[in-house]
Structure formats: C-alpha cells, structure tokens
Amino acid sequence: MLKSIQLLHSFWNVQKNLIKLAQKSAVENGLSVPQYSILMAMKLDKEMIQKNVGEVTFLPKSTLSQAVDGLVREGIINRQQVEGNRREIMLSITEKGDALIKDIYLQEGGIHQVFQSVVEDMSESQYDELLRGHLQITTFLETEAQEIGECMK
Amino acid sequence: MLKSIQLLHSFWNVQKNLIKLAQKSAVENGLSVPQYSILMAMKLDKEMIQKNVGEVTFLPKSTLSQAVDGLVREGIINRQQVEGNRREIMLSITEKGDALIKDIYLQEGGIHQVFQSVVEDMSESQYDELLRGHLQITTFLETEAQEIGECMK
DNA sequence: CTGGAACTGTTCAATATAGAACTGTTCTAA
DNA sequence: TTAGAACAGTTCTATATTGAACAGTTCCAG
Numbered sequence: 001m002l003k004s005i006q007l008l009h010s011f012w013n014v015q016k017n018l019i020k021l022a023q024k025s026a027v028e029n030g031l032s033v034p035q036y037s038i039l040m041a042m043k044l045d046k047e048m049i050q051k052n053v054g055e056v057t058f059l060p061k062s063t064l065s066q067a068v069d070g071l072v073r074e075g076i077i078n079r080q081q082v083e084g085n086r087r088e089i090m091l092s093i094t095e096k097g098d099a100l101i102k103d104i105y106l107q108e109g110g111i112h113q114v115f116q117s118v119v120e121d122m123s124e125s126q127y128d129e130l131l132r133g134h135l136q137i138t139t140f141l142e143t144e145a146q147e148i149g150e151c152m153k
Numbered sequence: 154m155l156k157s158i159q160l161l162h163s164f165w166n167v168q169k170n171l172i173k174l175a176q177k178s179a180v181e182n183g184l185s186v187p188q189y190s191i192l193m194a195m196k197l198d199k200e201m202i203q204k205n206v207g208e209v210t211f212l213p214k215s216t217l218s219q220a221v222d223g224l225v226r227e228g229i230i231n232r233q234q235v236e237g238n239r240r241e242i243m244l245s246i247t248e249k250g251d252a253l254i255k256d257i258y259l260q261e262g263g264i265h266q267v268f269q270s271v272v273e274d275m276s277e278s279q280y281d282e283l284l285r286g287h288l289q290i291t292t293f294l295e296t297e298a299q300e301i302g303e304c305m306k
Numbered sequence: 307c308t309g310g311a312a313c314t315g316t317t318c319a320a321t322a323t324a325g326a327a328c329t330g331t332t333c334t335a336a
Numbered sequence: 337t338t339a340g341a342a343c344a345g346t347t348c349t350a351t352a353t354t355g356a357a358c359a360g361t362t363c364c365a366g
Contacts, residue, residue, distance in 0.1 A: 001258075001269065003272045003280065004265060004268040004269045004271070004272045005265070005268075006284070007268060007271070007272060007280070007283065007284065008264065008265070008268050010283070010284050010287040010288070010291075011167060011168075011171060011287065012193075013287065013291045014164060014287050014290055014291055014294065015168055015171070016210075016211045017291065017294035017295060018164060018168070018294065019211075020211060021294065032352070032353090033352090034352090034353080040165075049314095050314075050315070051313090051314065051315085054314095054315095057169075058169045058172075058173060059354095060353080060354055060355075061314080061315065061316085061354090061355095062315090062316075062317080062318090062353080062354055062355070062356090063352090063353060063354060064315090065315060065316055065317085066316090066317095066352090066353085066354095068315095069316090085314090085361080085362075086314095086360080086361060086362085087313060087314045087315075087360075087361045087362065088313090088314065088315085088361095089314075089315070105154075111161065112157060112158070112161070114293060114294060115157040115158075115160060115161050116154065116157045117293060118157070118160070118289070118290050118293050119156045119157045119160060121289070121293070122286070122289065126282065126285075126286055127156065127160070129279065129282040129283070129286070130160065130163070130282070130283065130286040131159070131160070131163050132279075133275070133279055133282070133283040133286075134163040134164065134166065134167050135163070136271070136274070136275065137167055137271050138163075138166045138167055138170065140267060140270060140271050140274070141167065141170035141171065141174065141267060142170060185322070185323095186322090187322090187323085202344090203344075203345070204343090204344060204345085207344095212324095213323080213324050213325075214324090214325095214344080214345065214346085215323080215324055215325070215326090215345090215346075215347080215348090216322090216323060216324060217345090218344095218345060218346055218347085219322090219323085219324095219346090219347090221345095222346090238331080238332075238344090239330080239331060239332085239344095240330080240331045240332065240343060240344045240345075241331095241343090241344060241345090242344075242345070
C-alpha cells in the first residue's frame with residue numbers, strides 16, 4: 001500500500017510541474033490548454049479525423065469542437081468534411097500551424113527545451129527503464145480507463 | 154530531440170489516464186478536482202496552513218479558497234485562525250474527512266487500487282528506477298517552475 | 307426500401323476556474 | 337510610534353470548460 005502511494009506521489013510531482021509548464025506554453029502562444037493539446041496530438045500526423053483527435057487527447061466532444069473552432073479561426077488548422085463519410089471531419093495543420101508548432105518546440109524554458117535538458121542528463125539505460133515502466137503502467141490504466149470511456153457515451 | 158519528445162509522450166500517456174481516474178474518483182465522491190487535490194495533499198499531514206496546501210497543490214489562491222470553503226461546508230475539514238498569526242488559517246481534517254479519505258483509498262477501480270496492482274506487477278529494481286528517474290525530472294522542472302511561480306505574485 | 311439505432315460533430319446553458327481588486331494582518335525601517 | 341511594503345485569504349467577475357440536447361449521416365435488420 002505504501003509503495004503505491006509513493007509511486008502515485010512521484011507521478012503527481014512530475015505532473016503538476018508539467019501541467020504548469022504546458023499552461024505557460026499555451027498562454028504564451030495565445031492558445032487555450034485544449035488547443036495546445038490538440039496541436040501536440042497532431043504534431044506527428046498532420047492530418048487527422050476529429051474523432052481520433054478526441055480519442056488521443058481525451059477531450060470531451062464539446063470542448064474539442066470549440067477548441068478546433070478557435071484554431072480554424074486563427075488559421076492554424078483546416079477543417080473539411082471527409083468525402084465518403086460526411087459525418088466525419090478531417091483536420092489538417094496549415095503552414096501557419098506548422099510554423100507555430102516548430103516555434104513552440106524551440107521556446108526557451110518551454111516543456112520541450114526543459115525535457116531536452118532532462119534527457120541529456122540521463123543515462124541510456126535509465127531512459128529505457130523509464131519508458132518501459134511508463135508503458136507498463138499505461139497499459140494497466142488504459143484497460144481501467146476503457147470502462148470509464150464506455151459510460152461517457 | 155526525438156528522445157525528449159518520446160519521453161514527454163510517455164509521461165503524457167500516463168498523465169491523461171491518471172487525470173481521468175482522478176476526475177472519476179472526485180466526482181464519485183462528490184468533490185471537485187481541486188477539492189480532491191486538497192484532500193490528497195493533506196492525507197499525510199492532517200493539519201496544514203492553507204498557504205502550504207497551496208504550495209503543494211499549485212492551486213491558485215482563489216480556487217483554493219473556494220474549494221476549502223466547500224469542504225468546510227461539507228464538514229470534511231475544519232478551518233480556524235492560527236493564534237499568533239491571524240493572517241494564516243489552519244486547515245485540519247475532521248473524522249468525517251478522514252473516513253472519506255480511507256474510503257477513496259479502497260474504492261474498486263480507483264487510482265489507488267489500480268496503482269496497487271501496478272506496483273505488485275513491478276520488480277523492486279524497476280520500481281526504484283522509476284522513482285529515481287521521476288525525482289531527477291522533478292528537480293529539473295522545479296527549478297524551471299520556480300521562475301513561473303515568481304511572476305505569479 | 308424503410309425505420310430505428312449508432313455515429314460524429316455542434317450548440318447552448320449551467321458550472322467550474324482563476325485573475326484582479328480587495329480586506330485585514332504582520333513586519334520593518336525611519 | 338507609524339507609514340508602507342509584503343503577506344494570507346476572500347470576493348467578485350470574466351472566462352473556460354463541459355454535460356445534455358440537438359442536427360445531420362450512416363448503418364442495418366426486417
């Protein structure tokens with residue numbers, strides 16, 4: 001029991017700092033936190049169905065919808081109906097959005113730069129262990145979260 | 154660069170599940186997320202100055218104040234001025250609050266129970282490595298967050 | 307075909323959150 | 337002392353978030 005509390009605490013400590021940094025990063029770039037999440041979710045796949053963005057970010061539908069709306073108004077992402085399935089909407093990052101993302105990466109004191117330092121300060125094996133541990137935990141949590149997801153519909 | 158993004162991603166995956174679980178736990182027990190945070194912060198030291206709770210939880214003063222207000226109305230914590238320093242307010246968990254915390258710990262499918270399973274599924278050394286890695290990261294983030302904290306005043 | 311169930315996303319109203327201005331307290335330097 | 341700076345918390349208000357009701361699509365059993 002004690003160990004689990006300790007581990008939870010350990011995550012919590014990382015968490016709260018991470019969130020603070022993310023919030024700061026978001027505000028500095030004129031984004032809400034949900035908007036920031038969306039961009040980070042799409043940084044790899046520059047094109048995604050809105051539904052999938054929702055699954056990755058865990059944002060409620062309404063929040064997602066409004067956040068996307070703002071991003072579209074800002075010209076950061078494009079929104080167009082998928083032909084072949086008019087229910088779905090394809091989101092894609094514009095050049096402007098792409099530039100913004102690159103900017104965010106390089107911001108001094110931003111999450112990414114800080115994590116860059118963290119990684120450099122870490123041994124190869126330590127890094128691997130960390131990833132492995134997290135993966136294991138995520139798998140556990142995901143099966144649990146699934147059940148929550150079920151009732152959210 | 155790639156590694157830091159990967160690590161960030163790894164944390165993010167744990168994070169979002171953790172938050173979902175915490176939210177669920179909070180709602181199920183009739184608490185807001187800030188209220189839940191406060192209780193978790195006070196689970197060890199059953200008596201704390203409100204200021205300190207704020208430092209630990211990172212909650213904005215106004216949010217903290219209101220959340221505490223609700224908890225007091227529910228009879229979960231007590232609030233009384235510190236004699237010797239009438240600016241400060243001492244928060245203490247009532248018996249009712251204590252029972253609630255114990256309840257939360259034991260809730261099936263709650264964060265604590267899930268983490269219990271996680272820990273059992275983990276080798277001693279893996280556990281230690283994880284804690285060590287997190288500590289290292291927290292230290293890094295904390296020095297960074299400090300600067301943010303400075304301007305929040 | 308067709309009617310209803312399941313999807314995908316939007317809108318709107320109610321709630322939650324947090325910055326800014328405030329009250330009262332303590333500390334400190336002249 | 338005593339003004340004024342720093343503190344600890346509260347209140348008020350504007351903003352952000354989200355659940356619930358909704359509109360249009362797609363799917364499928366009969």
